[in-house]
Amino acid sequence: MRPLLSSxxxxxxNDVRAEGIALNGFFEKLNRGLGGFRFYGxxxxxxxxxxxxxxxxAVQQLSRIRGLAPDALVVYxxxxxxxxNGEVRPFPFLPTVAPEAYAHGALxxxxxxxxxxxxxxxxSREVFSRWLDTVRVAPDPQLSVFVGAxxxxxxxxxxxxxxxxxxxxxxxxxxxxxxxxxxxxxAKEDEHQRMxxxxxxxxxxxxxxxxxDAASSKSLLSDYALSLHASGRPPAPVVLTFSPxxxxxxxxxxxxxxxxxxxxxxxxxxxxxxxxxxxxDLCESVFIDVQEYAREKHLPIxxxxxxxxxxxxxxxxxxxxxxxxxxxxxx
Amino acid sequence: MRPLLSSxxxxxxNDVRAEGIALNGFFEKLNRGLGGFRFYGxxxxxxxxxxxxxxxxAVQQLSRIRGLAPDALVVYxxxxxxxxNGEVRPFPFLPTVAPEAYAHGALxxxxxxxxxxxxxxxxSREVFSRWLDTVRVAPDPQLSVFVGAxxxxxxxxxxxxxxxxxxxxxxxxxxxxxxxxxxxxxAKEDEHQRMxxxxxxxxxxxxxxxxxDAASSKSLLSDYALSLHASGRPPAPVVLTFSPxxxxxxxxxxxxxxxxxxxxxxxxxxxxxxxxxxxxDLCESVFIDVQEYAREKHLPIxxxxxxxxxxxxxxxxxxxxxxxxxxxxxx
Numbered sequence: 138m139r140p141l142l143s144s145x146x147x148x149x150x151n152d153v154r155a156e157g158i159a160l161n162g163f164f165e166k167l168n169r170g171l172g173g174f175r176f177y178g179x180x181x182x183x184x185x186x187x188x189x190x191x192x193x194x195a196v197q198q199l200s201r202i203r204g205l206a207p208d209a210l211v212v213y214x215x216x217x218x219x220x221x222n223g224e225v226r227p228f229p230f231l232p233t234v235a236p237e238a239y240a241h242g243a244l245x246x247x248x249x250x251x252x253x254x255x256x257x258x259x260x261s262r263e264v265f266s267r268w269l270d271t272v273r274v275a276p277d278p279q280l281s282v283f284v285g286a287x288x289x290x291x292x293x294x295x296x297x298x299x300x301x302x303x304x305x306x307x308x309x310x311x312x313x314x315x316x317x318x319x320x321x322x323x324a325k326e327d328e329h330q331r332m333x334x335x336x337x338x339x340x341x342x343x344x345x346x347x348x349x350d351a352a353s354s355k356s357l358l359s360d361y362a363l364s365l366h367a368s369g370r371p372p373a374p375v376v377l378t379f380s381p382x383x384x385x386x387x388x389x390x391x392x393x394x395x396x397x398x399x400x401x402x403x404x405x406x407x408x409x410x411x412x413x414x415x416x417x418d419l420c421e422s423v424f425i426d427v428q429e430y431a432r433e434k435h436l437p438i439x440x441x442x443x444x445x446x447x448x449x450x451x452x453x454x455x456x457x458x459x460x461x462x463x464x465x466x467x468x
Numbered sequence: 469m470r471p472l473l474s475s476x477x478x479x480x481x482n483d484v485r486a487e488g489i490a491l492n493g494f495f496e497k498l499n500r501g502l503g504g505f506r507f508y509g510x511x512x513x514x515x516x517x518x519x520x521x522x523x524x525x526a527v528q529q530l531s532r533i534r535g536l537a538p539d540a541l542v543v544y545x546x547x548x549x550x551x552x553n554g555e556v557r558p559f560p561f562l563p564t565v566a567p568e569a570y571a572h573g574a575l576x577x578x579x580x581x582x583x584x585x586x587x588x589x590x591x592s593r594e595v596f597s598r599w600l601d602t603v604r605v606a607p608d609p610q611l612s613v614f615v616g617a618x619x620x621x622x623x624x625x626x627x628x629x630x631x632x633x634x635x636x637x638x639x640x641x642x643x644x645x646x647x648x649x650x651x652x653x654x655a656k657e658d659e660h661q662r663m664x665x666x667x668x669x670x671x672x673x674x675x676x677x678x679x680x681d682a683a684s685s686k687s688l689l690s691d692y693a694l695s696l697h698a699s700g701r702p703p704a705p706v707v708l709t710f711s712p713x714x715x716x717x718x719x720x721x722x723x724x725x726x727x728x729x730x731x732x733x734x735x736x737x738x739x740x741x742x743x744x745x746x747x748x749d750l751c752e753s754v755f756i757d758v759q760e761y762a763r764e765k766h767l768p769i770x771x772x773x774x775x776x777x778x779x780x781x782x783x784x785x786x787x788x789x790x791x792x793x794x795x796x797x798x799x
Contacts, residue, residue, distance in 0.1 A: 326731070352683050356731035363735060400657070400687035401761070404694060430732070 163208045163250045164278075167312075167341055172374050172431075174342070174439025175463050176252065177202055177455075178211035181239035184232045191234070195243040201452075202247060205459050210247065211344065211441055212240040214254040214284060227390045237268075250280050252314060252344075258286025258295035262304075265296055269304065272311050282314040282344060302338035315340035317375060319353040320397045322360065329360035333368065342373050344441055347380045349419070350397045351426040358427070362434040376439035377427060379420045379462060381454035382406055383413035387446045394445075413450055417458045424462050440466055494539045494581045495609075498643075498672055503705050503762075505673070505770025506794050507583065508533055508786075509542035512570035515563045522565070526574035532783075533578060536790050541578065542675065542772055543571040545585040545615060558721040568599075581611050583645060583675075589617025589626035593635075596627055600635065603642050613645040613675060633669035646671035648706060650684040651728045653691065660691035664699065673704050675772055678711040680750070681728045682757040689758070693765040707770035708758060710751045710793060712785035713737055714744035718777050725776075744781055748789045755793050771797055 166173060179202075182194045202210055217230040234243075240251040257265070272279045285298040296304075305311055315335035322328035332343060348354050358375065365372050382388050388406055392398065398406070402419055409415035424440070431438045440462045444455040497504060510533075513525045533541055548561040565574075571582040588596070603610045616629040627635075636642055646666035653659035663674060679685050689706065696703050713719050719737055723729065729737070733750055740746035755771070762769045771793045775786035 323731075350683075352681075352730040352732065356735075359732035359735040363739065399683040400654075401683065401690035404687075404690040408694065 166208070167374070170371060170374075170437065172437025172439055173466060174209070174374055174376050174441075175205075175207045175459075175466065176209050176211050176344070176376055176439065176441035177205055177207040177459060178213060178378065178441050178443030180213045180215050180443075181234040181236050184234055186234070191243065195239075199244060199247055201456060202244075202249075205456065205463075207249065207459070208439075209250040209252050209280065210240070210244070211252045211282075211443070212236040212244075212254065213443075214256045214259075216256045216259050216284075224393060227386060227393055250278075252280040252282060254282045254284055256284045256286075256295075257298055257301045258284070260295055262296060262300075265301065265304065269308060269311075272308060275310055278310055278312050280312045280314065282316060284316060299338075302335075306339065311339075313338075313340045314342045314344055314376075315373075317343040317345050317357065317361075318395070319345060319348070319350065319357040320395055322357040323353045323397070326360070328357055329364050332361055332373075333364055333370065336370065336373050340373060342376060342439075344376045345378050346394070347378050347391060347396045347443075347445070348423055348427065349382075349391075349402060350399055351423045352399070353397060354423075354427045355430045358431055358434060358436055362436055372436050374437040374439055375431070376441045377424065378441040378443060379424060379458055380443050380445045381413055381420065381451050381458055382416040383446060383448060383451040383454065385412070387448075387451065388412075391445055413454050417454055417461065420458055421461050421465065424465060428465065497539070498705070501702060501705075501768060503768025503770055504797055505540070505705055505707050505772075506536075506538045506790075506797065507540050507542050507675070507707055507770065507772035508536055508538040508790060509544060509709065509772050509774030511544045511546050511774075512565040512567050515565055517565070522574065526570075530575060530578055532787060533575075533580075536787065536794075538580065538790070539770075540581040540583050540611065541571070541575070542583045542613075542774070543567040543575075543585065544774075545587045545590075547587045547590050547615075555724060558717060558724055581609075583611040583613060585613045585615055587615045587617075587626075588629055588632045589615070591626055593627060593631075596632060596635065600639060600642075603639060606641055609641055609643050611643045611645065613647060615647060630669075633666075637670065644669075644671045645673045645675055645707075646704075648674040648676050648688065648692075649726070650676060650679070650681065650688040651726055653688040654684045654728070657691070659688055660695050663692055663704070664695055664701065667701065667704050671704060673707060673770075675707045676709050677725070678709050678722060678727045678774075678776070679754055679758065680713075680722075680733060681730055682754045683730070684728060685754075685758045686761045689762055689765060689767055693767055703767050705768040705770055706762070707772045708755065709772040709774060710755060710789055711774050711776045712744055712751065712782050712789055713747040714777060714779060714782040714785065716743070718779075718782065719743075722776055744785050748785055748792065751789055752792050752796065755796060759796065 179198060182191055186194065214236045215233050236255075237253050240253050244251070283298055283301050286295055305313070315332065317332050318328060335343075345354065354377065361375075362372070380391070382391060385407060388398070388403065405415055405419060406412050428438060442455050442459040442462060444452045510529060513522055517525065545567045546564050567586070568584050571584050575582070614629055614632050617626055636644070646663065648663050649659060666674075676685065685708065692706070693703070711722070713722060716738060719729070719734065736746055736750060737743050759769060771790070773786050773790040773793060775783045777783075
C-alpha cells in the first residue's frame with residue numbers, strides 16, 4: 138500500500154492543507170508500524186435533534202476534541218439491534234444523523250482525520266457502491282471501519298463484511314480499520330484469525346470495543362501475536378477503547394452491548410460511592426495491565442476513549458480518562 | 469470457640485510440647501483473625517512404595533519442609549475421580565498411603581501443625597465415626613479439611629459434607645478448614661454462600677485450589693467480602709494455593725483437576741522456553757494481584773504452595789515459589 142500524505146505544508150489559511158498536516162501525523166505512525174495512537178470517539182447526535190441544538194452540540198464537541206488534540210476522531214454508526222442477546226435494550230434506540238455527514242459536515246473544521254464507522258449489514262450493494270464512488274474522488278484519504286450485520290439481523294439484504302472488503306479492494310483513497318472483539322475471542326477462540334483475514338482484506342489497524350476485562354484482551358493479543366509470528370506477518374496496531382461508566386444503568390447498557398466485566402470489577406462499580414470516578418480508575422488499571430502485556434509481545438497499541446452515555450458527567454469523565462490514558466501511553 | 473493452646477513452654481526435649489509451641493503460632497494468627505498463613509502442601513507417597521523408599525521420601529520431605537518452616541503442613545487425600553469432566557486422566561491414578569497415617573506417622577517428628585484432607589464422600593458413616601473417636605482422645609488439636617464427593621461419584625454410599633459437618637459439631641479437639649474454589653464461583657456464582665455455610669458449620673479458614681486465574685479469585689473474594697459485610701460476619705482467612713507447572717503434561721493435568729488458566733497465561737506456559745521458571749514468575753504476579761485486592765477488602769489471606777507433580781525440578785520450583793510468595797506475603 139502506498140504511503141499516504143507523507144509530506145505537507147501548513148499555511149494556517151487552508152483547512153485542507155491543515156487537515157493534511159494532521160493526517161500526516163496519523164499516517165506517519167501507521168506507515169512506520171508504530172503504536173501510540175490516541176483516538177477520541179463520539180456518536181452523532183440523534184436525527185430528531187433540532188438544527189439549533191445540533192449546531193450547539195457540534196460546537197461543544199469541536200471545543201472538547203480540539204482541547205484533547207487526538208490523532209483521529211472516531212465517529213460511530215449506531216444501529217438498532219433488536220436481536221441482541223434476546224434482552225430488552227436498556228435505552229431506547231433512536232436513529233442518529235448519518236456518521237459520515239456529521240463527521241465531514243458539522244465537524245468539518247476539525248482538522249484531524251475522521252475514522253467513520255459504516256454498518257455494512259444495514260445497506261444495499263447500490264448504496265455502498267455510490268458511497269465508494271464518492272470516496273474515490275475525495276480530495277483526502279477516507280478512513281473507514283466496516284461493521285458487520287448486527288446479531289439477529291444477519292439475514293437482511295445488506296452486504297456481508299467479506300463482500301464489502303472485496304468491493305473496496307484497490308480503492309487507494311480508502312484507509313480501512315477493522316473491529317477486534319476480545320469478548321468474541323473468549324467464546325470462539327478465533328478472533329485472531331478474523332483479525333489476520335481483515336488485515337489480508339486491507340485493514341491497517343484495529344479498534345476494540347470498550348475494554349473492562351484485561352484478561353480477555355490479553356488473551357486476544359496473545360493469540361494474535363502467536364499467529365503473526367507463525368505466519369511471518371507484521372502486526373497492525375490495536376487501538377483499545379475505554380469508556381467511563383457512571384451508573385448501574387450505563388453498566389447494564391454496556392453489558393447489553395456485549396462488553397464483559399469480571400464479576401469483581403462489576404461489584405466495584407455497583408457498590409462504589411462514586412461509580413464514575415471508580416470506573417475511570419479501573420479503566421486506567423486495566424489499560425496499564427494490557428499495555429504492559431502488549432509491550433512484552435512487541436505489539437503496537439493505542440487508545441480510543443468514548444462516552445457511551447451522553448450524560449454531562451460521563452462525557453466530562455471521558456475527557457479526564459483520555460488525559461490519563463494519554464499520559465500512560467507515553468511518547 | 470475456645471482459644472486453643474494459647475500458651476506453652478518449649479523444653480527442646482519433648483516433641484509434643486515442641487509441637488504445642490508451633491501450633492501456638494498457627495493458632496495465634498487464627499484466634500486473632502490475622503492472615504499471613506504460610507502452608508506447604510504434599511500428597512502422601514503411593515501405597516505401592518516399598519518401605520525403604522518410603523522412609524527415604526519422608527526424610528527428604530522432612531528436610532525440605534523444615535527448611536521452609538511453614539506455619540502448617542497440608543497433606544492431601546488423593547482419590548480416583550473417574551467421572552471428572554468425562555475426560556481421560558492425564559496421569560494414571562495410584563492409591564496413596566493414608567494421609568493421616570503419613571502425616572502423624574512418617575512425618576511425626578515434624579513439629580508443625582498438619583492439616584489433613586479427608587475425602588468424606590469416600591467413606592462410610594462408621595469409618596468416619598471411628599476416626600472422630602480417635603480425634604476426641606488425641607492429645608493435640610487435630611486439623612482437618614473435609615472434601616466432598618468427587619464429581620461423578622456423588623451417588624456413592626459415602627457421607628455428604630453436610631452430614632460430616634453435623635457429626636463433628638461440638639468436637640472441640642477438631643479444627644476445621646474448608647475448601648473454596650474460585651472456578652466453581654465462575655460457573656455458579658454461589659461459592660461465597662458455600663463459604664459462609666462452611667463457616668457456620670465450623671470452618672475457621674479456607675484453602676483454595678491452585679490459583680492461576682487472578683480474576684476469578686478476585687471475583688470470589690469480592691462476593692465473599694460483600695456477603696460478610698451484609699451479614700455482619702468476620703472473615704475467615706483464605707489461604708491461596710499455588711503450584712509450579714513445569715510441562716505441558718502438568719498443565720493438562722492441572723486443567724483436568726479443574727484449575728482454570730486464562731488463555732493468554734496458558735499460551736505463555738505452552739510457548740515459553742522455560743515453562744517451569746515462567747510458571748513461578750506468573751504465580752508470583754497472580755499472587756501480587758490477588759493480595760493487593762484482598763488488602764483493599766481487608767480480607768486476611770495466606771499462601772499454600774504445593775507441587776502437583778513429583779518431578780524433582782517441579783518440587784524444587786515449589787520451594788523457590790514458597791520462598792518468593794513468603795517474602796511477598798510480608799510480616
